[in-house]
Amino acid sequence: MDFHGDRAASLAASLAASLAASLAASLATSLGQRVSLRLRDGDGFRDLLGVLASEKTLVRKNGEIVEFSPHEIAYMRVVPVFNRRDTTFDALEIYETASKSLRKIEADVVQIYSCGPTVYRDAHVGNMRTFLLTDILRRSLRLRGQEVITVSNITDVGHMSENITESPSVDKVLEEAVIESSTAIEIARKYEARFHADLASLNIEPSDYYPRASDEIDSMLTAIATLLEKNSAYIGSDGNVYFDARSCESYGFISGNKLDSLKPGHRYEYQGDGGKRFHADWALWKLSGSREEMVWDSPWGRGFPGWHIECTAMSLRLLGKKIDIHVGGIDLRFPHHENERAQTNAIAESEVIDTWLHGEHLLFEGRKMSKSAGNVLLVSDLIAKGIDPLALRLALLENRYRSQIDLTWQSITAAEATLRRWRNALHQWGSRSDLKFDNQIGNFFMSDLDTPKAILRLRAIEKDKSIGAADKRAIFLFADQVLALELDRVPEREENSPAVEALLRARAQARAESNWAESDRLRSELAELGFTVSDSKS
Numbered sequence: 001m002d003f004h005g006d007r008a009a010s011l012a013a014s015l016a017a018s019l020a021a022s023l024a025a026s027l028a029t030s031l032g033q034r035v036s037l038r039l040r041d042g043d044g045f046r047d048l049l050g051v052l053a054s055e056k057t058l059v060r061k062n063g064e065i066v067e068f069s070p071h072e073i074a075y076m077r078v079v080p081v082f083n084r085r086d087t088t089f090d091a092l093e094i095y096e097t098a099s100k101s102l103r104k105i106e107a108d109v110v111q112i113y114s115c116g117p118t119v120y121r122d123a124h125v126g127n128m129r130t131f132l133l134t135d136i137l138r139r140s141l142r143l144r145g146q147e148v149i150t151v152s153n154i155t156d157v158g159h160m161s162e163n164i165t166e167s168p169s170v171d172k173v174l175e176e177a178v179i180e181s182s183t184a185i186e187i188a189r190k191y192e193a194r195f196h197a198d199l200a201s202l203n204i205e206p207s208d209y210y211p212r213a214s215d216e217i218d219s220m221l222t223a224i225a226t227l228l229e230k231n232s233a234y235i236g237s238d239g240n241v242y243f244d245a246r247s248c249e250s251y252g253f254i255s256g257n258k259l260d261s262l263k264p265g266h267r268y269e270y271q272g273d274g275g276k277r278f279h280a281d282w283a284l285w286k287l288s289g290s291r292e293e294m295v296w297d298s299p300w301g302r303g304f305p306g307w308h309i310e311c312t313a314m315s316l317r318l319l320g321k322k323i324d325i326h327v328g329g330i331d332l333r334f335p336h337h338e339n340e341r342a343q344t345n346a347i348a349e350s351e352v353i354d355t356w357l358h359g360e361h362l363l364f365e366g367r368k369m370s371k372s373a374g375n376v377l378l379v380s381d382l383i384a385k386g387i388d389p390l391a392l393r394l395a396l397l398e399n400r401y402r403s404q405i406d407l408t409w410q411s412i413t414a415a416e417a418t419l420r421r422w423r424n425a426l427h428q429w430g431s432r433s434d435l436k437f438d439n440q441i442g443n444f445f446m447s448d449l450d451t452p453k454a455i456l457r458l459r460a461i462e463k464d465k466s467i468g469a470a471d472k473r474a475i476f477l478f479a480d481q482v483l484a485l486e487l488d489r490v491p492e493r494e495e496n497s498p499a500v501e502a503l504l505r506a507r508a509q510a511r512a513e514s515n516w517a518e519s520d521r522l523r524s525e526l527a528e529l530g531f532t533v534s535d536s537k538s
């Protein structure tokens with residue numbers, strides 16, 4: 001008798017029963033509320049947004065009543081509703097890379113796939129800017145009442161190093177494991193945990209799913225097998241499986257890099273493989289050779305997946321064959337996204353991604369951030385210096401996602417001063433938590449995520465004497481739904497910095513000398529730093 005088998009089966013049955021019971025309980029408590037519901041539908045999913053009328057019916061915004069069976073539910077979330085009565089702003093428009101034009105995002109439930117980190121080192125603030133883009137996008141869509149489902153992958157295997165020296169299969173994670181005298185899995189988990197901590201300190205909301213490449217080997221094997229079956233892939237003379245780039249007629253759709261203009265030897269793809277038929281083909285599965293860590297069995301031999309197939313397999317498995325927005329840094333546009341699209345479309349036999357969205361580069365103190373330049377800035381560096389990480393969030397949002405920015409220490413400390421001044425001001429403007437919709441700010445967010453203009457508008461409101469304190473607070477709190485700077489955080493009574501102490505002493509001196517002009521100038525300098533000075537009348 002297979003005792004273990006029976007035990008496993010009974011455990012699985014009791015797990016399924018407890019999942020069903022918890023779903024039934026959450027259905028019962030969510031009646032009458034607005035929910036986002038994902039139903040299993042054949043191989044894919046159907047996403048619905050509406051009010052849960054009973055445990056089997058949902059009423060959509062247009063009045064349509066949808067019936068479902070609780071067994072079909074793959075995912076359910078109660079959507080927080082706040083008062084949207086005053087909003088008149090239009091649907092979000094974002095800049096689509098392939099068509100080079102603005103595209104309106106109108107779906108009730110918007111599915112977003114974002115290329116995530118390769119976890120072999122800390123993500124620097126330039127990487128963080130891309131993850132912030134997904135966050136701003138999601139918060140803006142929710143501001144208009146749309147629901148969002150996000151997936152972001154964790155690359156813990158398959159991303160080849162650019163510094164290929166001797167070994168033909170140097171994976172970034174394995175390479176770092178050697179440097180840190182650790183195992184690949186330890187390295188991957190360590191940096192994955194630090195990635196999540198960095199996101200949290202920047203108020204970047206976690207994705208709904210974080211699939212890891214090493215957990216998704218099965219879906220990648222299925223994807224590769226499908227590509228072989230459809231003649232979009234082949235087994236090379238070296239035994240590796242390659243994607244046949246020429247099988248994708250529209251290759252170059254996103255980046256404009258058509259195959260006939262790509263010269264052999266162009267160093268855009270790992271060059272160590274000798275078994276390709278065409279120079280622009282790329283590996284889907286590589287044989288392990290002498291590599292022993294992070295390798296798996298496959299129908300084509302023991303090995304490991306290529307990097308590009310990861311996003312294809314995960315996005316198709318978790319989001320299905322219709323994905324609204326794909327987000328990534330501009331450096332991934334080619335070849336990663338071009339290759340990903342070729343694979344995904346070949347499997348789905350349709351155009352899967354509706355909108356390609358790319359975030360621009362970031363320079364730090366005028367230079368590209370790199371290990372060799374020694375100017376890599378991490379979120380943890382800011383925290384170690386006692387700088388509020390949300391000052392970085394503000395400094396980044398003062399630029400639109402698709403303009404290149406030059407981040408400087410000066411822009412970070414200026415943002416920190418603004419943040420402190422705003423939190424002090426909100427504290428002085430009352431304690432209510434009402435939100436007041438400001439159509440201008442709403443429209444700036446909807447107009448290709450124009451956060452700098454929204455921030456400028458806040459600066460104008462701050463100074464506007466015709467707006468009452470309670471209204472100012474409510475408008476700032478509204479903007480903070482997207483900016484997420486914790487503007488209602490009660491200011492800490494902290495020790496003044498030496499700079500502030502010096503300004504205070506200089507001002508006391510100026511007053512003692514009855515130099516009112518200088519005293520006023522110093523007062524506004526202090527105010528810029530977030531310190532309000534009130535003089536007693538004595």
Ligand SMILES: [Zn+2]
Nearest residue numbers: 115116311336
């Ligand atoms: Zn990707």
